[in-house]
Structures are given as structure tokens and as C-alpha cells.
Amino acid sequence: MEKKSVEELKEIAKDLRKKVxxxxxxxxxxxxxxxxxxxxxxxxxxxxxxxxxxxxxxxAERDRFVLxxxxxxxxxxxxxSTRGFFPEETLHTLRKEGxxxxxxxxxxxxxxxxxTGSLGQGLACAVGMAIGLKYDKKNSRxxxxxxxxxxxxxxxxxxxxxxxxxxxxxxxxxxxKNNLQIDGPTDEVMPLLNxxxxxxxxxxEVYDIDGNDMNQIVxxxxxxxxxxxxxxxxxxxxxxIKGKGVSFMENQVGWHGVAPKKDExxxxxxxxxxxx
Amino acid sequence: MEKIAxxxxxxxxxxxxxxxxxxxxxxxxxxxxxxxSDGFAKAFPERSLxxxxxxxxxxxxxxxxxTCGKIPFVVSFAIFASLRMCEMVRQEIAYPKxxxxxxxxxxGLSPAPDGASHQAIEDMGVMRxxxxxxxxxxxxxxxxxxxxxxxxxxxxxxxxxxxRDSVPVIYDENIQLEIGKAHQIQDxxxxxxxANGDTVHIALEAAKKxxxxxxxxxxxxxxxxxxxxxDAVKDCIEKIGKIITVEDHNIINGLGSAVCEVVAEIGKGxxxxxGINDKFGESASYERLMEKNGIxxxxxxxxxxxx
Numbered sequence: 001m002e003k004k005s006v007e008e009l010k011e012i013a014k015d016l017r018k019k020v021x022x023x024x025x026x027x028x029x030x031x032x033x034x035x036x037x038x039x040x041x042x043x044x045x046x047x048x049x050x051x052x053x054x055x056x057x058x059x060a061e062r063d064r065f066v067l068x069x070x071x072x073x074x075x076x077x078x079x080x081s082t083r084g085f086f087p088e089e090t091l092h093t094l095r096k097e098g099x100x101x102x103x104x105x106x107x108x109x110x111x112x113x114x115x116t117g118s119l120g121q122g123l124a125c126a127v128g129m130a131i132g133l134k135y136d137k138k139n140s141r142x143x144x145x146x147x148x149x150x151x152x153x154x155x156x157x158x159x160x161x162x163x164x165x166x167x168x169x170x171x172x173x174x175x176x177k178n179n180l181q182i183d184g185p186t187d188e189v190m191p192l193l194n195x196x197x198x199x200x201x202x203x204x205e206v207y208d209i210d211g212n213d214m215n216q217i218v219x220x221x222x223x224x225x226x227x228x229x230x231x232x233x234x235x236x237x238x239x240x241i242k243g244k245g246v247s248f249m250e251n252q253v254g255w256h257g258v259a260p261k262k263d264e265x266x267x268x269x270x271x272x273x274x275x276x
Numbered sequence: 277m278e279k280i281a282x283x284x285x286x287x288x289x290x291x292x293x294x295x296x297x298x299x300x301x302x303x304x305x306x307x308x309x310x311x312x313s314d315g316f317a318k319a320f321p322e323r324s325l326x327x328x329x330x331x332x333x334x335x336x337x338x339x340x341x342x343t344c345g346k347i348p349f350v351v352s353f354a355i356f357a358s359l360r361m362c363e364m365v366r367q368e369i370a371y372p373k374x375x376x377x378x379x380x381x382x383x384g385l386s387p388a389p390d391g392a393s394h395q396a397i398e399d400m401g402v403m404r405x406x407x408x409x410x411x412x413x414x415x416x417x418x419x420x421x422x423x424x425x426x427x428x429x430x431x432x433x434x435x436x437x438x439x440r441d442s443v444p445v446i447y448d449e450n451i452q453l454e455i456g457k458a459h460q461i462q463d464x465x466x467x468x469x470x471a472n473g474d475t476v477h478i479a480l481e482a483a484k485k486x487x488x489x490x491x492x493x494x495x496x497x498x499x500x501x502x503x504x505x506x507d508a509v510k511d512c513i514e515k516i517g518k519i520i521t522v523e524d525h526n527i528i529n530g531l532g533s534a535v536c537e538v539v540a541e542i543g544k545g546x547x548x549x550x551g552i553n554d555k556f557g558e559s560a561s562y563e564r565l566m567e568k569n570g571i572x573x574x575x576x577x578x579x580x581x582x583x
Contacts, residue, residue: 118367124333128340158333
């Protein structure tokens with residue numbers, strides 16, 4: 001696949017956001033807030049940066065993707081479908097009985113590299129993949145998307161220190177730092193302090209960017225690719241807005257895990273289209 | 277009788293497996309000397325990881341490696357391998373049915389002087405409750421070697437439990453053991469003794485004592501408690517009708533429970549369970565702890581005579 005331009009990527013992100021709110025409305029449950037905040041980075045992964053083959057999802061040379069914050073799978077499902085891993089009709093079966101699109105992702109869905117859902121566990125799996133790929137002398141890389149809230153889990157830091165020990169320069173962690181979690185602002189529930197400094201202290205090369213700005217995302221991915229095998233795992237702190245793109249969902253704790261109703265869906269689609 | 281710890285059998289076979297299979301990895305958690313994976317680490321440093329005292333992460337790293345076609349053995353004490361890693365084993369290994377082998381050394385009361393904090397009395401039960409898991413415990417050095425190989429060659433997640441102390445060698449290198457299939461050591465007609473791990477040799481001694489009193493005991497080594505060999509249990513009920521289970525584990529949800537589940541559904545026969553009676557251990561010698569918990573030759577003999 002040819003890399004999409006930033007303008008094209010913005011359009012794709014818009015399309016993915018529309019798909020997210022639509023399939024969540026149809027499912028009647030799920031997680032819009034974090035799906036919308038992570039949409040730009042997920043778009044850049046699947047339409048700019050990652051080397052994958054939708055016709056051969058288990059291709060051994062592929063880059064891996066780990067959605068550590070598994071509850072925002074609607075945006076990943078939308079990306080996989082749009083990229084050609086499975087037909088668009090399947091998207092409309094989200095969370096329904098018999099669907100390959102489970103409420104949290106598993107191997108039933110083509111393109112899922114590891115099941116996730118229980119928070120804090122994805123980075124360790126990504127580390128294992130990165131070690132395995134390096135051992136096999138493959139150039140494949142591993143992209144892991146983490147929530148800021150889940151960085152309260154100790155296992156994230158156990159995994160981070162392992163990434164440092166094994167010099168996993170093929171690991172790129174993106175923290176979708178939208179500052180909100182179920183019970184409220186992360187700063188109130190459990191202050192994360194300076195996440196970028198923390199990852200730096202754990203041996204990562206850290207990039208602090210606006211995680212909803214496609215220009216910055218693409219530039220950062222270019223820069224990381226340019227570093228080659230420099231022995232350092234990478235962490236992008238993506239400052240994002242939970243519910244990004246939908247006026248009434250932005251920065252609203254209440255939209256963490258609630259699906260839009262019919263009228264809300266219509267307003268959401270309009271907001272996304274118009275780039276409110 | 278020669279005595280060797282089951283973990284030594286694991287150590288030896290793991291190195292052999294490393295030679296035969298280039299995709300076997302070992303993930304240590306700062307316990308490679310105790311868990312006996314240090315030999316593998318020396319022989320195959322490039323396939324040996326040590327993630328430090330971070331068991332949850334160890335399980336996740338193992339899952340990630342398995343998605344790349346590796347066969348990871350993640351090694352810790354049984355207590356930590358089952359309980360500290362528990363949710364990661366469930367979510368990232370058992371649920372996706374990844375080919376990871378979770379190794380618990382120092383199972384049961386065997387880390388005896390360490391006290392209750394280190395004695396795994398719930399591990400096999402917890403692991404048995406997780407779908408897709410296979411749960412195995414070898415009885416001696418040779419079964420440890422054979423079952424370690426069988427586990428490596430089995431496609432899917434397995435929890436395998438070893439113990440700390442030396443136990444009598446009851447088999448030889450020709451022993452054939454199959455995962456999910458009970459091994460009948462001797463036949464008998466009055467009572468069936470079904471044991472696993474370190475208690476198999478205790479069961480054998482009890483059978484010998486019973487024979488002196490003209491009580492004929494069948495002895496089964498139920499090295500796999502999941503999937504349990506239900507046919508072997510049924511055969512004990514059909515032909516004998518009386519079963520004694522023996523295990524170094526809480527009598528809740530271990531071997532005894534698994535056997536009782538089968539017997540209850542048959543609707544006839546009787547089972548007596550010997551094991552830890554739902555209480556925590558303490559610091560003492562292993563022998564003394566087994567005695568205090570009634571996991572002894574005499575207790576089995578007594579149970580056999582009091583049906």
C-alpha cells in the first residue's frame with residue numbers, strides 16, 4: 001500500500017470516526033470516548049506506517065498492532081475493515097451474538113494480533129512480540145496503543161523495564177493521553193505525574209505530541225522510522241481529547257462507555273462531517 | 277530407593293528439548309536457580325529471558341512470544357505462577373489458546389520451611405477452572421522428564437507443577453506417559469488409590485501395607501488432573517466401587533474434587549479424599565507438614581479399611 005497523504009489520512013480518520021459512532025449506536029453499548037481520541041493514531045498506523053497484508057492477516061513479516069486499551073476496539077475494527085481485512089457489513093455485527101467483533105477484541109477478528117480487554121496487559125504482550133521478531137531477525141515492528149488510565153497498572157511498568165533491558169527499538173508505544181477515565185479525570189482518580197518523564201526514566205525515547213494532529217503524528221512516525229535500530233524503545237505521549245470530533249462527547253467523562261442514541265448519532269455524524 | 281526432585285527432571289529435559297526444538301524459549305522470574313531453568317539459560321542464552329521479579333509481565337511476554345511461533349516456558353514458584361500470574365494466564369494465554377507452558381516449581385507444601393506464603397495449595401485448582409488449560413503434575417524424576425517433553429510437544433496452554441524436595445524414583449526411562457491418561461501402576465480389587473505428584477509413592481507404600489493385610493489396592497498415577505481421565509475413574513467405580521484420592525493440594529478443587537465430579541455423575545460408588553483440609557500451611561519440615569495434614573501412608577491405610 002502506498003502511504004496516504006496527511007490530507008487523505010484526515011479524511012480516513014473522519015470516516016473511521018463516523019463508523020465508530022454508527023456501529024456503537026447499532027450495538028447499543030460500547031466505548032465511544034476513547035475510540036474517538038485514538039482514531040487519528042490508529043488511522044496513521046493502518047494507512048501510513050504499518051506493513052500489513054489484509055489478504056494474509058497472519059503474514060509472518062507483518063508489523064504487529066496491540067490495542068492495550070482493548071475497549072476502544074470499535075476504532076480498530078473500523079480501521080481493519082476499511083483497510084480490507086473484512087467486509088464493511090461485518091462492522092454492523094459488533095457485540096452481537098456470533099460476531100467476530102467481540103465487545104473486546106479476540107482472534108475471531110482477522111487482523112487482531114493478540115486479544116485484549118483487561119487493562120495493563122498489552123504492553124507486556126507487545127514486548128514478547130518485539131523480542132520474538134528480533135530473535136527471528138525480522139524487520140517487523142510492534143505498535144502498542146495504551147490508555148493513560150491503564151498506566152496506573154503496575155504491569156505496564158514491568159513491561160517497560162523489560163523493553164529497556166532487551167533494547168526493543170522495534171517497539172513503539174502510543175499513550176492516548178485523554179486525561180479521563182471511568183471515575184473522572186486521571187489527575188483526581190490517581191495522578192499519573194509526568195508520563196513522558198516516567199517512560200524516559202524507564203529507558204524509552206519519548207515524543208510528546210498533539211495526538212489528534214495528523215501532521216504531528218506523521219512527522220513523529222517518520223522521525224522514529226529514521227532512527228532505525230538505535231537500541232531504544234519508543235514512546236509517543238499523544239495528548240488527545242476524549243470524544244474528539246463530536247461536540248457533546250469531547251472531554252466528557254460520561255461518554256466513556258455509553259453508546260449514542262438515534263438523535264445523538266445524527267448530531268455526532270454531522271459534527272464529524274463538518275469538523276465542528 | 278533412589279530419590280531425586282521432580283524439578284531436576286524438568287531441568288534435564290528442558291535442555292534436551294532446547295536442542296530438539298529451536299523455538300523453545302524460557303522466561304525466568306529471578307527464580308531460575310530454584311525453578312531449575314538455569315541449565316537451559318546456560319545452554320541457550322539467546323532463548324532465555326529473565327524479566328526479574330515481575331510475574332505478570334512474564335506471562336504477557338510469553339503470550340507475545342507465542343504469537344511469533346515460539347514455545348515459551350515461563351517459570352516461577354507454583355504459588356506465583358498460578359496466582360500472581362493468574363489473570364494474565366487467563367486473558368492472554370488460555371483465552372487465545374496460545375502455546376505457553378506455565379511452570380510452577382515448589383508446588384504444594386514442598387517449600388515447607390518457607391511457610392504458608394510460599395506453599396501453593398490452590399494452584400492446580402485455580403488453573404483447572406480456566407477453560408483451555410491442561411494441568412499436569414509428575415510423580416518422580418522420570419515422569420517429570422517424560423511429561424516435560426509431552427507438555428512441550430502438546431499444542432496449547434499447560435500448567436505443570438513440580439516440587440522442591442527429593443522424591444523416590446518409582447519409574448525408569450522406559451515409562452510411557454500420555455497427557456490426559458491415567459497411569460495404572462498396579463491393579464487391585466478392593467480399593468482404588470488415585471494419587472498425583474509426590475503422593476504417588478505414598479500411595480504405593482500404602483498399597484504394599486494393605487497387601488500385607490490381604491487388601492488389594494489398585495494404584496493410579498493421575499498426573500493430569502485436567503483433562504481428567506474420566507474413563508479410568510469410571511473403571512475404578514465399575515470394578516471396585518471405592519476410591520481414595522491423595523494429593524498435596526487443598527481438597528477443594530484439586531484431584532479429589534475432579535474425581536468426585538466424575539463419580540457423582542455416575543451416581544454410585546464412594547470416594548474418600550486425602551489432602552489439605554482447606555487450611556494454610558506453616559513453617560516446618562515437608563515430612564512433618566504432610567503428617568500434620570494427614571497425607572500419610574497410615575492415613576491411606578486407615579481410609580481403605582474404613583469404607
